[in-house]
Amino acid sequence: MPRQTEIPTIPTVHEALDLLTVDQLKPLVALLPTQERPTRKGDLVELVEHHLSGERLRALWEQLDDTQKLAVAETIYADESVFNPARFRARYGELPVFGTKKDRWGDRENPGLLRLFLYRAHRYNDGASVVPEDLKQHLLRFVPKPSSPSLTSTDELPEPFELAEKAYEWQEGDEGITLIMGKRAYQMPRQQPTVKTVTHQLPLVRRDTERAAQQDLQTVLRLIDQGKIAVSEKTFHASSAAVEEIASLLRDGDFYEPLPKQKEWEQEIGPIKAFAWPLLVQAAKLAELHGKKLALTKAGRHALGAPPAETLRLIWQRWLKSKLLDEFHRINAIKGQHGQGKRAMTAVEGRRTVIAEALKQCPVGSWVMVDDFFRFMIAAGFSFEVTHEPWDLYIADPQYGSLGYEGYHDWEILQGRYALCLLFEYAATLGMIDVAYVNPAGVRRDFRAMWGTDDIEFLSRYDGLIYVRLNPLGAYGLGLATEYEPSQIEARAQLTVLPSLQINVSGGALSPDETLLLETYAEKEADTVWRLDREKAIAAVESGNHIAELREFLQTRDEQPLPETVESFVITTERRARALHKKGPALLVECADAEIADLIAHHAHTKKFCQRAGEQHLVVWAEAEEPLRKALHSLGYGMPRV
Numbered sequence: 046m047p048r049q050t051e052i053p054t055i056p057t058v059h060e061a062l063d064l065l066t067v068d069q070l071k072p073l074v075a076l077l078p079t080q081e082r083p084t085r086k087g088d089l090v091e092l093v094e095h096h097l098s099g100e101r102l103r104a105l106w107e108q109l110d111d112t113q114k115l116a117v118a119e120t121i122y123a124d125e126s127v128f129n130p131a132r133f134r135a136r137y138g139e140l141p142v143f144g145t146k147k148d149r150w151g152d153r154e155n156p157g158l159l160r161l162f163l164y165r166a167h168r169y170n171d172g173a174s175v176v177p178e179d180l181k182q183h184l185l186r187f188v189p190k191p192s193s194p195s196l197t198s199t200d201e202l203p204e205p206f207e208l209a210e211k212a213y214e215w216q217e218g219d220e221g222i223t224l225i226m227g228k229r230a231y232q233m234p235r236q237q238p239t240v241k242t243v244t245h246q247l248p249l250v251r252r253d254t255e256r257a258a259q260q261d262l263q264t265v266l267r268l269i270d271q272g273k274i275a276v277s278e279k280t281f282h283a284s285s286a287a288v289e290e291i292a293s294l295l296r297d298g299d300f301y302e303p304l305p306k307q308k309e310w311e312q313e314i315g316p317i318k319a320f321a322w323p324l325l326v327q328a329a330k331l332a333e334l335h336g337k338k339l340a341l342t343k344a345g346r347h348a349l350g351a352p353p354a355e356t357l358r359l360i361w362q363r364w365l366k367s368k369l370l371d372e373f374h375r376i377n378a379i380k381g382q383h384g385q386g387k388r389a390m391t392a393v394e395g396r397r398t399v400i401a402e403a404l405k406q407c408p409v410g411s412w413v414m415v416d417d418f419f420r421f422m423i424a425a426g427f428s429f430e431v432t433h434e435p436w437d438l439y440i441a442d443p444q445y446g447s448l449g450y451e452g453y454h455d456w457e458i459l460q461g462r463y464a465l466c467l468l469f470e471y472a473a474t475l476g477m478i479d480v481a482y483v484n485p486a487g488v489r490r491d492f493r494a495m496w497g498t499d500d501i502e503f504l505s506r507y508d509g510l511i512y513v514r515l516n517p518l519g520a521y522g523l524g525l526a527t528e529y530e531p532s533q534i535e536a537r538a539q540l541t542v543l544p545s546l547q548i549n550v551s552g553g554a555l556s557p558d559e560t561l562l563l564e565t566y567a568e569k570e571a572d573t574v575w576r577l578d579r580e581k582a583i584a585a586v587e588s589g590n591h592i593a594e595l596r597e598f599l600q601t602r603d604e605q606p607l608p609e610t611v612e613s614f615v616i617t618t619e620r621r622a623r624a625l626h627k628k629g630p631a632l633l634v635e636c637a638d639a640e641i642a643d644l645i646a647h648h649a650h651t652k653k654f655c656q657r658a659g660e661q662h663l664v665v666w667a668e669a670e671e672p673l674r675k676a677l678h679s680l681g682y683g684m685p686r687v
Contacts, residue, residue, distance in 0.1 A: 052125050053166030055177040058097055061164035062090040072156050078104070097161065097180060103187055105161060113159045116141040118191045120163065120174075121181045128163055128174040131456065136194050136424035143174070194424040198411035202481050206249040206511055208488060209242055247483040249511065250300075255518045257296040258476025259353035259531065260558050262360075264294050265322045266341065266349055267561035269332045270588065274323055274339045281334070281369055283323035292319035294557035300469070300482065301506075314485065314506045320375075321474045328367035329360040346589040354529045357475050358522040364471060365397045372466040373431055376505045378498075379438050379448070379462075386437035396429045400464050403427040404472070405523050407515040412481065415468075415510055419461055431459040441497025457491045458504070465507035477519030485509035542599050544608040546577040559598070566595050577614055586622035630667040633658065634684065641682070650676040 055061045062070065070089040074082065077096050083089050096105065106117065115137060120128045134140055144157040162184070163174040176184070268274050268291065275284040283291070292299045301314045323339065326332045331345035341349075348356045371393050374382055382390065403422045407413050422428075432438060436449030448454045473480045485508035492504045503509075521529035538559070539552035548563070550573040555563070566582045567575040586592055596615050599607055636642035639660045646657040654673040655663040665673055674684060 053127060053173045053175050054125070055164060055166060055175050057179045058094055058177045059090065061175070061177045062093055064165070064168045069156075073161060076156070076158050076161060093161070098183065102180075102183055105158065106184070106188065108158055109162075110142075112137065112139065113141045113157075114188075115191060116159060117162050117176070117184065118188050120176050121184050121188060122190050126176040126178065126181050127166075128176075132424050132426065135420040194421055196406055196408070196413060196421045197417045198408050198413045200411055202249060202251060202412055202512060204249060205246045206481075206483055208245045208247055208483075210245070210487070210490065211240055211242060247488075249481050249483060251479070251481045252297065252300065252473070253479045253516070254473050254476040255479075255516050256476075258357055258474065258518070260296045260556060261318070261322065261474075262353050262356060263349065263558040264296075264561060265291060265326060266331065266345060267558060267565065268294070269326065269339045269345070270341050270349075270590070271561065271564065272338050272340070274332075275337050276323055276327075276334060276339055278334065278337065281324065281327055283320070287323065288316050288319045291322055292316055294561075295319065296556065300473075300480075301484075310500050312486075312502055312506075317470050317506065318474045321470045324367075324369050325360050325364060325471070325475065328369050329356075329363045331356070331360070341589070343589070350591050350594055352531065354518055354521060354531055357477075357518065361472070361475050361477060361522045364475075365401060366394050368393065372470065373459075373463050375466050375470065376462050378440055378501055378504050380440065381438045381443060386432070386434070389432045389434035389437050391430050391432060396431065396463060397467060399427050399429040400467055401523060404468075404478075404515065404519070405525060407513070409515050409517065409520045409525070412479075412512045412514045414512055415465070418513065419457070419464065422464075423456060429460060431463050435459070439497075440492075440495060446495065446497040453495055455491070457489070462505045462507070465505060465510055468513055469507045469510045472519070473513075475522070477516065477522045479514040479516050480510060481512035481514075482509045483511060538602065539604075540599060540602040542603045542605075542607055542611055544610045546611060546614060548575040548577070548599070549573060550575070562594065562598055565590060566592070577611070579614070579618065582614070582618045583622045586618060592619050592622075632665040632667060632670060634663040634665055636661045636663065644680070645677070645682070648676075648680060650679055 062073075065073075067084070067086050067089065070086065070093070071082075073093055074089055077093065079092070079096070081092055083092060096102070106114065109117065116128060116133060119133060119136075120126055123129065130140055141159055142157050143159050143163070144154040146154060162180070163176060166173045166175045265274075273290060274287045276282060276287070277284070292303075295318055299319050300317045303313075303315075306313060323332075326345065327334075327339070329344075330342055331348055332339040333342055334340075371382070371390060373379075373390070400422075403418070403425070406421070406425070407418070434449075435454035436447050438448040438454075440446040440448070448458065468478060469480060469482070472478045485503035485506055487502055488511075489504065489508040492498050492501075498504075515523075517526065518529060520526040537553040538550050538555045541549040541551065543549070547570075548567060563569075563575050565585045566577060568578045568581065569575050582592060582595075592615055596607070596612075599611065634655070636645065642657065642661050642663060645651045646655060646663060651673060654669040654676065655665045658664045677684060
């Protein structure tokens with residue numbers, strides 16, 4: 046069972062003080078504006094209570110510094126009267142001073158003035174700090190409510206992105222010793238190095254995703270229609286060959302170009318958009334597994350002719366609830382997510398919903414730095430968990446590399462990496478956010494102190510995501526806008542459609558989805574020459590395609606009206622492809638002789654269940670088999686079941 050987190054509460058100041066010992070109460074009394082120094086616990090408690098009421102309380106609050114005042118305000122106006130250090134640091138960049146440490150190990154504290162307002166919830170626990178409920182009511186009378194967290198944004202991206210990191214320099218001639226760690230050898234000097242900060246300027250890649258997503262959707266649907274996307278029956282992930290095929294046809298390609306590994310231990314970034322698309326269309330029920338390949342559903346065929354923005358919004362809404370994939374599985378460096386660890390993983394729907402709600406707070410059309418977005422999420426209380434038990438997760442080794450150790454399961458490691466994947470691989474693929482990114486190697490160094498990370502340069506392939514921008518399509522998909530005005534996707538090629546049914550391409554290359562559309566209805570005769578093919582066109586209409594899309598495609602790319610022969614081709618194909626209708630399964634029944642066949646085909650009790658088919662045969666609707674048997678029995682005939 047998941048661990049339940051108990052919310053600490055303290056009803057009264059008296060109870061909070063009663064948890065303290067005499068030695069802990071005396072330093073609190075020393076903070077009060079009084080010369081009284083009682084020695085008995087009851088007297089100490091009474092004296093502190095006396096000063097935490099009326100104008101004396103306000104006078105004490107006025108002595109707090111600005112950060113301490115904010116700590117009190119944030120706590121008493123929170124849903125629970127508990128100080129949240131993570132949210133406070135995310136919003137204000139620092140923590141308030143509670144006191145000073147008595148010894149170098151930091152086990153004991155000399156309390157500061159803030160400890161008269163925020164008390165430890167348990168006698169033997171250094172964890173949560175709480176404002177007692179009665180004290181909270183007094184403070185609410187004069188402590189102003191803090192403003193809501195704000196999200197920093199910018200209209201312009203920096204060029205290039207500056208990445209600062211520490212560099213270590215040693216004096217020449219200090220050979221030191223050789224240290225083997227993992228698969229690498231390090232030369233360690235005997236003396237302390239000089240530490241410097243080095244700033245690297247990295248090229249920032251910007252991708253505006255709205256148009257690409259709308260075209261890529263059509264490309265993927267047509268690939269599925271042509272039976273070119275094979276998926277695993279177990280994981281529903283597309284095969285490597287299918288992923289490569291998708292990546293080669295995406296409008297702007299995948300986010301990263303595939304690069305060959307220079308060394309065996311090097312990490313590969315791998316596909317992002319090309320990996321996501323097959324899962325997205327399955328989650329939206331636009332495609333389903335038939336055999337080993339995806340096939341379009343009725344909804345998928347409808348999407349071929351529907352406004353892409355509506356389909357993309359539908360996909361996003363259904364992805365939020367889908368269980369096809371836990372995006373955290375894509376953080377390959379973190380192991381232990383299956384088996385025992387799987388039971389402790391939280392529901393993906395809850396995580397996605399929180400991030401989607403936070404995304405709604407982003408200004409449409411402005412760039413937001415991902416780290417600022419994360420800080421805003423923490424400060425504004427957009428909280429979620431990836432696992433109830435981080436000890437089950439690990440890097441390299443389940444014992445030494447367990448994420449249960451302090452500092453190994455911080456927000457940036459678990460929640461942050463999950464959010465990076467959802468934003469980069471799914472929201473950006475669907476065209477809801479524009480992205481600006483760099484190569485992920487060395488960008489996020491928050492995992493460097495963790496055991497087993499010496500051989501990896503990035504914890505996730507999404508570590509290079511630096512900025513996101515909510516665009517109009519994203520606002521529409523998130524429900525922030527009721528309508529979406531699509532920008533026209535510029536046609537890159539012009540067509541000349543001839544009476545001979547030949548199509549000549551000029552003025553530019555066809556886009557991938559345009560090529561796939563022509564492949565559905567025509568044969569390619571040369572690099573720039575196609576010819577409409579009756580057999581392929583009929584097969585396409587039989588499969589549920591609408592040939593009207595072909596007419597529209599040709600009309601919008603040819604300055605001249607379509608030739609009559611082409612119009613006739615479209616009309617005739619539509620009529621002939623639908624000339625016959627499959628009504629359902631039937632049985633072919635052979636009678637002993639022609640006389641019996643004639644009797645059954647014309648008798649009042651049986652003729653409504655069958656039709657004559659040749660001299661001795663009858664055709665019977667499958668659902669009419671049992672009624673026919675009963676009617677045959679009344680005539681004195683039978684039909685063996687085997």
